[in-house]
Amino acid sequence: MEFTAIPGVGEKTAASLAELDDADEALRRGDVAAIARSPAITEGRAAAIARGAIRREHGDDGGFLATDRAREIYDDALGLLQDRAVTTYGEKRLETFFPSTEQSRIEEVRSFATTAMKRDPEPAILDALDGVEPLEPAEGIRVRERCIATTDAERYAEAKNALPELPVEVIDERRELGELGRSYSTVYVLDAEFAGIDVEGDVRVVPDALEHPEEFVPERTLSFFAENRDRLLAAAAVHDAAGTEPDCDIDSLRAALDRVDEDGGIVGDEELERLSIAVDDLDAAVSTAESVGNDHLRDAIGERDVTIEGTDFLSLVEQGARVDSLLSRELADDYDQAVALAREHVVDSLDLDAGEAEFVERVFGGEPAFPLEHNEEAVSRLRTELTADRDRRANQLETELAAELRELRAPVEAMVDAALELDVELAVSRFARDFDCVMPTLAGEGFEIEGGRSPLLDVPFGEVDPVDYGVSGVTLLSGVNSGGKTSTLDLVGLIVVLAHMGLPVPAEGARVGRVSELHYYAKSQGTLDAGAFESTLREFGDLVEGATGRLVLVDELESITEPGASAKIIAGILEALDEQGASAVFVSHLADGIREAAGFEVAVDGIEAVGLVDGELRVDRSPKKDHLARSTPELIVEKLADETESGFYRDLLEKF
Numbered sequence: 001m002e003f004t005a006i007p008g009v010g011e012k013t014a015a016s017l018a019e020l021d022d023a024d025e026a027l028r029r030g031d032v033a034a035i036a037r038s039p040a041i042t043e044g045r046a047a048a049i050a051r052g053a054i055r056r057e058h059g060d061d062g063g064f065l066a067t068d069r070a071r072e073i074y075d076d077a078l079g080l081l082q083d084r085a086v087t088t089y090g091e092k093r094l095e096t097f098f099p100s101t102e103q104s105r106i107e108e109v110r111s112f113a114t115t116a117m118k119r120d121p122e123p124a125i126l127d128a129l130d131g132v133e134p135l136e137p138a139e140g141i142r143v144r145e146r147c148i149a150t151t152d153a154e155r156y157a158e159a160k161n162a163l164p165e166l167p168v169e170v171i172d173e174r175r176e177l178g179e180l181g182r183s184y185s186t187v188y189v190l191d192a193e194f195a196g197i198d199v200e201g202d203v204r205v206v207p208d209a210l211e212h213p214e215e216f217v218p219e220r221t222l223s224f225f226a227e228n229r230d231r232l233l234a235a236a237a238v239h240d241a242a243g244t245e246p247d248c249d250i251d252s253l254r255a256a257l258d259r260v261d262e263d264g265g266i267v268g269d270e271e272l273e274r275l276s277i278a279v280d281d282l283d284a285a286v287s288t289a290e291s292v293g294n295d296h297l298r299d300a301i302g303e304r305d306v307t308i309e310g311t312d313f314l315s316l317v318e319q320g321a322r323v324d325s326l327l328s329r330e331l332a333d334d335y336d337q338a339v340a341l342a343r344e345h346v347v348d349s350l351d352l353d354a355g356e357a358e359f360v361e362r363v364f365g366g367e368p369a370f371p372l373e374h375n376e377e378a379v380s381r382l383r384t385e386l387t388a389d390r391d392r393r394a395n396q397l398e399t400e401l402a403a404e405l406r407e408l409r410a411p412v413e414a415m416v417d418a419a420l421e422l423d424v425e426l427a428v429s430r431f432a433r434d435f436d437c438v439m440p441t442l443a444g445e446g447f448e449i450e451g452g453r454s455p456l457l458d459v460p461f462g463e464v465d466p467v468d469y470g471v472s473g474v475t476l477l478s479g480v481n482s483g484g485k486t487s488t489l490d491l492v493g494l495i496v497v498l499a500h501m502g503l504p505v506p507a508e509g510a511r512v513g514r515v516s517e518l519h520y521y522a523k524s525q526g527t528l529d530a531g532a533f534e535s536t537l538r539e540f541g542d543l544v545e546g547a548t549g550r551l552v553l554v555d556e557l558e559s560i561t562e563p564g565a566s567a568k569i570i571a572g573i574l575e576a577l578d579e580q581g582a583s584a585v586f587v588s589h590l591a592d593g594i595r596e597a598a599g600f601e602v603a604v605d606g607i608e609a610v611g612l613v614d615g616e617l618r619v620d621r622s623p624k625k626d627h628l629a630r631s632t633p634e635l636i637v638e639k640l641a642d643e644t645e646s647g648f649y650r651d652l653l654e655k656f
């Protein structure tokens with residue numbers, strides 16, 4: 001796919017997308033997590049890019065939500081869905097659902113939503129989802145004990161690129177390989193001509209290393225699993241709770257994770273643990289061994305009567321001769337024993353094997369002396385030996401485990417993706433259950449809603465009265481104050497938006513005709529000044545141009561100017577919309593005036609008060625078709641006329 005062809009994607013973002021493994025697939029599926037894995041793309045931006053890509057694929061021009069209020073209704077719908085997602089991924093992924101004009105897109109989401117609605121959002125699954133997040137690649141790995149070596153400058157650059165975690169050394173001659181062999185626990189040589197070379201250390205000739213670099217940095221795989229451990233276990237728990245079968249064998253995954261520590265190191269290998277402890281405790285062991293030897297010598301000397309010949313004594317006094325000579329003669333056996341004790345302590349306390357013990361021979365020994373002292377150079381050689389053995393052992397185990405884990409990499413990614421996708425499905429399912437939704441039919445003109453209940457009202461959802469309402473063509477909606485006219489428009493807007501998103505709607509039944517654009521105008525706050533009035537009129541002028549296929553919802557447009565002028569303007573707009581076969585619902589208190597001014601028979605529906613109880617209106621929330629509802633003032637005058645003898649109220653009533 002040409003990424004720059006996606007709306008909102010420039011050269012820079014396209015380059016970031018190109019770095020993804022399978023950007024086309026991620027964009028097609030709206031996989032926000034995969035898109036956000038690309039450098040410099042946040043999750044929020046990823047959702048916008050995915051939306052752009054989906055629009056492009058389905059040929060959607062993105063113009064469905066044509067006004068601010070229409071966009072607000074969409075935002076509210078999205079908010080209700082997002083409130084029901086557990087993961088941030090789920091929230092972002094839901095943003096890739098948008099009302100579309102294209103049948104193919106609507107069908108795609110409808111089939112997703114139909115499956116989703118069957119899912120049972122059990123609390124155990126929702127709890128488990130809490131820890132699931134998209135997997136992160138391991139970063140910041142630096143390997144110091146192994147290196148890559150090559151004689152070729154070009155391969156050097158390739159190696160740096162393919163294996164950024166390892167030091168890469170350029171060598172001129174084989175002698176240098178020996179030096180590297182001494183400095184690193186393992187050297188990987190890229191040049192085939194060194195095959196069979198015999199140099200000190202662990203030097204391996206691996207000419208095809210750059211073709212499968214991950215095998216040479218097992219840390220990459222191990223860190224990936226270590227860093228994502230919680231997410232992986234959470235995703236596994238989601239599948240357990242949901243009873244779904246992920247692609248990956250969860251038992252193998254758990255067993256493998258038990259073998260990796262939180263830093264990506266190996267756990268549970270006795271030999272590696274022995275070597276690691278030996279390296280760490282070497283200095284302490286040598287120092288204690290020295291004390292053990294010296295304690296022995298001190299006791300031996302203390303218990304001994306030393307006879308010193310006169311000449312020796314003189315030579316000691318006159319020439320400052322050292323006591324060592326005396327020691328070697330008098331205490332040779334005790335000294336040997338002290339050395340043996342010290343060596344034994346090092347070997348035993350560090351649990352050294354026979355080969356390593358040989359190095360200890362050189363740590364304590366030599367001519368008898370007091371106090372007994374260790375040979376630092378020998379300690380250092382032992383340390384180098386133990387460290388190299390430890391690193392080699394670790395590398396061997398890491399390589400083996402990483403090879404096993406690499407097999408699991410794709411399956412665990414699929415497992416986490418499936419868990420995250422389940423969150424999106426469960427959000428849709430919870431939305432449908434919380435608001436008693438049904439899948440609408442998309443057919444015909446206008447809309448027909450049965451038992452619709454808006455979740456956007458300021459009353460708890462349980463207390464919302466169901467509304468039946470259907471419109472085909474152009475209609476005025478009249479009704480008492482606070483009867484629910486605005487709420488009805490909101491309900492229609494919400495159901496039309498959700499239906500065009502491919503999602504279920506909060507109603508017992510709904511048929512929605514496909515529309516090309518939703519124009520919803522909220523009630524204006526008071527009369528407009530001349531300039532604002534002119535620009536509003538221009539807006540409606542544009543609206544009625546090419547209005548076929550549009551659904552227009554307008555709330556009390558009369559408030560923009562004086563009632564007489566308003567009625568004429570509304571009548572003119574309705575005429576234009578009617579001529580073009582658009583669907584429209586205009587809420588207005590000026591139904592009579594509009595009808596008079598209109599050049600065609602304008603349909604009027606009404607939200608009727610069923611009575612006044614304790615000064616409060618009781619209304620039937622479902623608009624009556626072809627019925628001009630009586631206004632609140634009329635109802636009150638009627639009440640007064642009924643209650644009193646006064647002819648004034650009866651005369652007043654006559655005037656309505």
Ligand SMILES: Nc1ncnc2c1ncn2[C@@H]1O[C@H](COP(=O)(O)OP(=O)(O)OP(=O)(O)O)[C@@H](O)[C@H]1O
Pocket residue numbers: 457458459463464465466467479480481482483484485486487488621
């Ligand atoms: N279907 C419903 N179920 C329960 N309560 C409702 C319903 N519809 C509206 N209401 C309540 O009535 C109130 C007024 O509704 P709304 O603003 O839609 O009336 P309106 O007819 O547009 O009023 P006005 O003529 O003053 O603009 C809402 O705030 C809500 O509390």
